Amino acid sequence: MSDRFRRGAYYTLLWSVSLLFFTxxxxxxxxxxxxxxxxxxxxxxxxxxxxxxxxxxxFTQNQNFLQQLGxxxxxxxxxxxxxxxxSFLAAFCFSRFKPKGTNFLMFILxxxxxxxxxxxxxxxxxxxxxxxxxxxxxxxxxFYAMFSIPFSVWILKGFLxxxxxxxxxxxxxxxxxxxxxxxxxxxxxxxxxxxAAFIFNLIFVWNEFLFNFVIGGVQTQNIPYALAVGTYSDxxxxxxxxxxxxxxxxxxxxxxxxxFQKYLLAGMTFGTVRGEV
Amino acid sequence: xxxxxxxxxxxxxxNTVLDGLDLAVEEGSxxxxxxxxxxxxxxxxxLLVGLEAPDAGSMTLNGVDITxxxxxxxxxxYVPQSFALYPHLSVKANIGYPLKLAKRxxxxxxxxxxWAAGVLAITHLLDKTPDQLSGGxxxxxxxxxxxxxxxxxxxxxxxxxxxxxxxRERLMDELKSIQQDLKATxxxxxxxxxxxxxMAEKLMVLDNGAVIxxxxxxxxxxxxxxxxxxxxxxxxxxxxxxxxxxxxAVQAGPFKLDSAPEGAAFVGLRPExxxxxxxxxxxxxxAQVQLIEELGGEEVVYLQAVGHxxxxxxxxxxxxxxxxxxxxxxxxDPTAFVFFDGDTGNRLAADTHVKAAAQ
Numbered sequence: 001m002s003d004r005f006r007r008g009a010y011y012t013l014l015w016s017v018s019l020l021f022f023t024x025x026x027x028x029x030x031x032x033x034x035x036x037x038x039x040x041x042x043x044x045x046x047x048x049x050x051x052x053x054x055x056x057x058x059f060t061q062n063q064n065f066l067q068q069l070g071x072x073x074x075x076x077x078x079x080x081x082x083x084x085x086x087s088f089l090a091a092f093c094f095s096r097f098k099p100k101g102t103n104f105l106m107f108i109l110x111x112x113x114x115x116x117x118x119x120x121x122x123x124x125x126x127x128x129x130x131x132x133x134x135x136x137x138x139x140x141x142x143f144y145a146m147f148s149i150p151f152s153v154w155i156l157k158g159f160l161x162x163x164x165x166x167x168x169x170x171x172x173x174x175x176x177x178x179x180x181x182x183x184x185x186x187x188x189x190x191x192x193x194x195x196a197a198f199i200f201n202l203i204f205v206w207n208e209f210l211f212n213f214v215i216g217g218v219q220t221q222n223i224p225y226a227l228a229v230g231t232y233s234d235x236x237x238x239x240x241x242x243x244x245x246x247x248x249x250x251x252x253x254x255x256x257x258x259x260f261q262k263y264l265l266a267g268m269t270f271g272t273v274r275g276e277v
Numbered sequence: 278x279x280x281x282x283x284x285x286x287x288x289x290x291x292n293t294v295l296d297g298l299d300l301a302v303e304e305g306s307x308x309x310x311x312x313x314x315x316x317x318x319x320x321x322x323x324l325l326v327g328l329e330a331p332d333a334g335s336m337t338l339n340g341v342d343i344t345x346x347x348x349x350x351x352x353x354x355y356v357p358q359s360f361a362l363y364p365h366l367s368v369k370a371n372i373g374y375p376l377k378l379a380k381r382x383x384x385x386x387x388x389x390x391x392w393a394a395g396v397l398a399i400t401h402l403l404d405k406t407p408d409q410l411s412g413g414x415x416x417x418x419x420x421x422x423x424x425x426x427x428x429x430x431x432x433x434x435x436x437x438x439x440x441x442x443x444x445r446e447r448l449m450d451e452l453k454s455i456q457q458d459l460k461a462t463x464x465x466x467x468x469x470x471x472x473x474x475x476m477a478e479k480l481m482v483l484d485n486g487a488v489i490x491x492x493x494x495x496x497x498x499x500x501x502x503x504x505x506x507x508x509x510x511x512x513x514x515x516x517x518x519x520x521x522x523x524x525x526a527v528q529a530g531p532f533k534l535d536s537a538p539e540g541a542a543f544v545g546l547r548p549e550x551x552x553x554x555x556x557x558x559x560x561x562x563x564a565q566v567q568l569i570e571e572l573g574g575e576e577v578v579y580l581q582a583v584g585h586x587x588x589x590x591x592x593x594x595x596x597x598x599x600x601x602x603x604x605x606x607x608x609x610d611p612t613a614f615v616f617f618d619g620d621t622g623n624r625l626a627a628d629t630h631v632k633a634a635a636q
Contacts, residue, residue: 170350173326173355174426188365210295272316 031044039239054244064221076205079144084197087152093180096158109150117210123162128215135217143211148201155267159193196267199260203253223249279430279462285334287320293488294320302464307456310466310475311509312483318466319358324434326355333335338430354426356490357431362407368418369403375426393421396455414446429461437472449476471512476499482506502624504617507545513577513588518547531562531582532609538626543617548590550613553605560606566601580607582612
């Protein structure tokens, strides 16, 4: 009996904490289906007639929205694909050939990510401005890829270290090339690591605001940029716009995390938790 | 010669594993290389396969120098000690892997995979994945994959290690008959001397990176050329005892002899050369039975004789009426003494007949 009680209390606590954290998300999603008056009403209205007007307005009235959404999707995916491919090859070298100073190099690599964005934004801005890369998609994508590589190398090296060199040797001994070993023998065995690296970086690039704001421009605006800039565009706080755009904005990461949560766990532990994947 | 190696040297840091190794493996032979862990067996095979490069020396396969040929271009089948079966491929795909890489048509691959799976009795496992297999099944899959390489030279790196005894016995027989069917050259390494004696046609004994003896398996067993060869080949392990000289008399372990070859520092005695006897003479010693192992057809008795451990193999089971703790008299066959040099470890010119020292 006391066991059941403790279990019950335990779950009640977990659920209440989870719901507490979920409240702002629920509020913004609910708001996206309300009129401006309903959003601002005190006390807040919980029962209301949902309306799609906010979304319709976003898609039809807001000229920049589709471009911003497209930028977010295209830049995130391309930056992350480049980053994961480069990181996989780099991690393979670190894991298999162990160049002198591997540990130090790995540390240096990660230290790029230890720097906060504002610490490097000025030199990066000057470089982009002088090279004429400002407001251009490809330089920005490459910058995002560069920023995504260190963490991916760490994740993937953990996974690659877990794949025995004997597999490589079997491939080589049976007449396979290094290309064959890397992509046909080893790559299929670190799929969870690739997925983990992919999602981690996708979330990072998807949420990136600072660099987009400073070294991007009109052509490269993404959704975080649109949110920040669009919020006050009417003069006051444009709550219907914020609510609708935020709801769309959080959908892809939530879907990805939900679908691949077990890989995310493996990624956070650099491939050391392998049993579940 | 199928495989020939000259002056092969390989070091890892300050640890020299192979030091100027020379060896030759006859075409179509089942050659077993027997040596203790760390003697360089695996390293030699890895060098031959091309997974590592030697520091010095040269290697030829079927007369072609392959010292600097890439692994992919060397025509050798290789069964590694670790199974290294690809977890993302089915057993069928794992076995057919060498042929797939050689870009053979899939009908031919299927035919050869069926053949190899049939030989190793794993046809029923073909559609499973490696993680669904037991250790023995994985091992047989790895052997099947090794056999599908299109070549007549196969290198097997201790492929039966860690398997249970029954399975090992069966696979030993299977591998031998496969080799005879293929008429191919097999170079097989093991650290288990019983396995070596069971399987070998030609036996090489490797110790500390050098071949200390090679030849027909029977010759190696009967006339070991080196102290380590005697210790390493044979089960139960041979007795190797120190030879001490006291004036004219020679003390070979617990036995007093009238003479020994010049420079002899060790004497080797096969366990089956010892017998329990009733009457004590110069070639006998008092001993206490420490432990008896029943092996069915034979009995291994571990004795303690005047400070020397002795191992004795007796035919028959428990027929000798001794029990652990008994005091017995053990006599040795006078033709069985094998003397070894103290510095080189080489066998010394045989005194075929050793006499007991005068009492």
